[in-house]
Amino acid sequence: MSLNPTTEHFDVIIVGSGVAGALAADRLVKKGKNVCIIEAGGYATDERNRDRMLDYYVGSPSKATDAPFCGDEVLAEQPNPRRSPDGLNIEKLPDGANYYYYPPDYATPNDPQKRDKFLSYYERVVGGSTWHWQGIYVRMIPSDFTMSDFGIDTSKLTSDPSNFSLNWPLLYSELEPDYVAAEQELGVSGDPPNERLYRSQRRDRKRPQPYPMPSLVPSYLDRKITQALRQKRLTVSSEIPKVQVQGLSHEDIALNVTTVPHAILSHDKDGRQACDGRTSCVPLCPTGARYDATIHLWRARQNHNPAKLITQAVVKNLKLDDDGRRVLGVNYQKWRWDDQKRTRVADGDLVYASADIVVLAANGIENPMILLRTAVPGKTTGAANSSGMVGKYLMDHPIKQSYAVANEDLFPFRGPQTTSQIEDFRDGKFRKHYSAFKISLKNDGWMTNAAGAPRGSTANVTGNPLYKPGEDGDWWPGTILDLVTNRKYSGAKLREKLVRSMRHITLNAACEQLPVETNYVVLAKDPQGNDVTDELGIIRPQINYKVDDPLGYVRNSFKKIVDVHAKVFEALAIKPQFQVLQSDNDGQPLNYGGSGHIMGTTRMGTTAKNSVVNKDCQSWDHDNLFILGSSVFPTSSTANPTSTVAALSIRAVRAILRQMTEQGTLTAKRTT
Numbered sequence: 001m002s003l004n005p006t007t008e009h010f011d012v013i014i015v016g017s018g019v020a021g022a023l024a025a026d027r028l029v030k031k032g033k034n035v036c037i038i039e040a041g042g043y044a045t046d047e048r049n050r051d052r053m054l055d056y057y058v059g060s061p062s063k064a065t066d067a068p069f070c071g072d073e074v075l076a077e078q079p080n081p082r083r084s085p086d087g088l089n090i091e092k093l094p095d096g097a098n099y100y101y102y103p104p105d106y107a108t109p110n111d112p113q114k115r116d117k118f119l120s121y122y123e124r125v126v127g128g129s130t131w132h133w134q135g136i137y138v139r140m141i142p143s144d145f146t147m148s149d150f151g152i153d154t155s156k157l158t159s160d161p162s163n164f165s166l167n168w169p170l171l172y173s174e175l176e177p178d179y180v181a182a183e184q185e186l187g188v189s190g191d192p193p194n195e196r197l198y199r200s201q202r203r204d205r206k207r208p209q210p211y212p213m214p215s216l217v218p219s220y221l222d223r224k225i226t227q228a229l230r231q232k233r234l235t236v237s238s239e240i241p242k243v244q245v246q247g248l249s250h251e252d253i254a255l256n257v258t259t260v261p262h263a264i265l266s267h268d269k270d271g272r273q274a275c276d277g278r279t280s281c282v283p284l285c286p287t288g289a290r291y292d293a294t295i296h297l298w299r300a301r302q303n304h305n306p307a308k309l310i311t312q313a314v315v316k317n318l319k320l321d322d323d324g325r326r327v328l329g330v331n332y333q334k335w336r337w338d339d340q341k342r343t344r345v346a347d348g349d350l351v352y353a354s355a356d357i358v359v360l361a362a363n364g365i366e367n368p369m370i371l372l373r374t375a376v377p378g379k380t381t382g383a384a385n386s387s388g389m390v391g392k393y394l395m396d397h398p399i400k401q402s403y404a405v406a407n408e409d410l411f412p413f414r415g416p417q418t419t420s421q422i423e424d425f426r427d428g429k430f431r432k433h434y435s436a437f438k439i440s441l442k443n444d445g446w447m448t449n450a451a452g453a454p455r456g457s458t459a460n461v462t463g464n465p466l467y468k469p470g471e472d473g474d475w476w477p478g479t480i481l482d483l484v485t486n487r488k489y490s491g492a493k494l495r496e497k498l499v500r501s502m503r504h505i506t507l508n509a510a511c512e513q514l515p516v517e518t519n520y521v522v523l524a525k526d527p528q529g530n531d532v533t534d535e536l537g538i539i540r541p542q543i544n545y546k547v548d549d550p551l552g553y554v555r556n557s558f559k560k561i562v563d564v565h566a567k568v569f570e571a572l573a574i575k576p577q578f579q580v581l582q583s584d585n586d587g588q589p590l591n592y593g594g595s596g597h598i599m600g601t602t603r604m605g606t607t608a609k610n611s612v613v614n615k616d617c618q619s620w621d622h623d624n625l626f627i628l629g630s631s632v633f634p635t636s637s638t639a640n641p642t643s644t645v646a647a648l649s650i651r652a653v654r655a656i657l658r659q660m661t662e663q664g665t666l667t668a669k670r671t672t
């Protein structure tokens, strides 16, 4: 029971209303629990019918992935790629940073550690980042749970190898029933999983369970690439051209195109309509065919025992009991938008809410921030942190993209942004030496290119060092602004150049990243040692991150990716001068993108020494604290994280209910 609560007492408080929190809330209210969701952001503008959102999107000069869809006035402070070309840090705020804080020498030519920016971001709004996601819904494969078997040298990844493992504390086979349950909940379309990737399932050799709904239809572009790869019977060696990797054994890997499973409906379901293919999934699905967490939030709030949702309320920290074992509740700060100052301002004092069980579901950056901001009697490390691992081992899926202009029209800009993939490099013995990766065939032309051609807002493609018109003419696609403003095209010439975008291809490879202790998020301090705070006076995240790791795991993978991309373009008979391959130079920083997949900062494991939570997402240090989301991932795999986030939420709810029953908390409450 709580001490001096200033508001109501709940069975469960859930911090964050993204998919992790919303799914848990829906399940808990169905079991009769008294649930409160505390959410940093506000309601997205007309979240249900989306006409105003669509107007914002249509009115924005940029139609690229960072185009706005709901007003800033409902977003809690967040990393905002829209405000800065490098994704995050250009905006001229007084300290030169945009929410993520970096010290002044960070990622400059003078930075002694040659660090990189963390290019992934999230939405702090009711429903969280599923407003903005692509809906790709890929399960992890069995070998992803047992990465230690590859024999990777972990001594360079951590300062304490004896308390560090690349294995998950559970196997694929243990999580599969929860994957399947979550797929039913979200509405997932997909062909049966690729059997080759599941062959390493050691304990029980059952076939992987199918997805509940048939796959979305592959695009014309997908079919052309499939045809080309089949005709050539394209097989690629695991070796990396011109790179000697000691101990790397030769494997022949045949390239196949498979369909991408999505949390996007291929059939109408539960009053939601099937996808009608508008290719704007990121940033906005206007129809609701793509799942977003408001679906489960809505259900949790419509229940006869509705969940309470407190919005525009940023949880600052947890309150613990006197011996620091039990979480009593959370402290949160309400805010409102000041239209004149165009900022968020505190709305009243800090509020305390108490609960029997607290669930953090605030994502890979904000979960550790809440823990680190929490005072623990007799400790300076923050809550749930006896392992010292909170905030550490931050991971993403670094992206390497390649672009080309095909020899014939492939008609992109129809259907979801990706309908097919090449997933043959998701597993193999090479994973001892370099990251596995998965290649998405993009249906949105060059839209994810920095220039966002043809619909993006960047006007100066001619300033791009890769832009070389050359003897084959001015084939490089530009945004409409670029073509008109810089290249001065109009009339038939402009039309001809725009029609070229029918030939755009982007191959987007995202690779796994090893957990490295020196990649972390901490409470931000300026060089004078002062806290760096947000508009509400809450300490902001400071990031330390390098894409390149001490084993060259990502660097070598990037080299292999570029090699595979070039072979796919070659199979399509695209001349080299119409390909843009972004090779990296040895000794130079890597050219990479962020996936929005923020993992690893409250890792799960087998003991309180080697992890923050156990395999039920329960804190080792505080029995009544659960942590949901991809922050609990010990390794990143090649799977987009949300399928595993959702499966783990379902698993954790079982553990929460078990604990509540065992402790008789419900019975006790009923009798008071």
Ligand SMILES: Cc1cc2nc3c(=O)[nH]c(=O)nc-3n(C[C@H](O)[C@H](O)[C@H](O)COP(=O)(O)OP(=O)(O)OC[C@H]3O[C@@H](n4cnc5c(N)ncnc54)[C@H](O)[C@@H]3O)c2cc1C
Residues within 6 Å of the ligand: 015, 016, 017, 018, 019, 020, 021, 038, 039, 040, 041, 076, 121, 122, 123, 124, 125, 126, 127, 128, 129, 130, 132, 133, 134, 135, 136, 137, 138, 282, 313, 314, 315, 316, 361, 362, 363, 364, 366, 370, 595, 596, 597, 598, 628, 629, 630, 640, 641, 642, 643, 645
């Ligand atoms: C552009 C983009 C594309 C993506 N595409 C895919 C994809 O195709 N497939 C895939 O699997 N994944 C994808 N992802 C990742 C996916 O969006 C996330 O894995 C997923 O949304 C995480 O859900 P979550 O509930 O754990 O966290 P979030 O969605 O981040 O939700 C956390 C919630 O907590 C709230 N919150 C944060 N801090 C506090 C606080 N202090 N107090 C109170 N509330 C707080 C936030 O406002 C938010 O609502 C993508 C991400 C991005 C950015």
Ligand code: SF4
Residues within 6 Å of the ligand: 264, 274, 275, 276, 277, 278, 279, 280, 281, 282, 284, 285, 286, 287, 288, 289, 290, 415, 416, 417
């Ligand atoms: S293609 Fe259109 S309808 Fe389909 S999920 Fe994407 S945005 Fe929604």
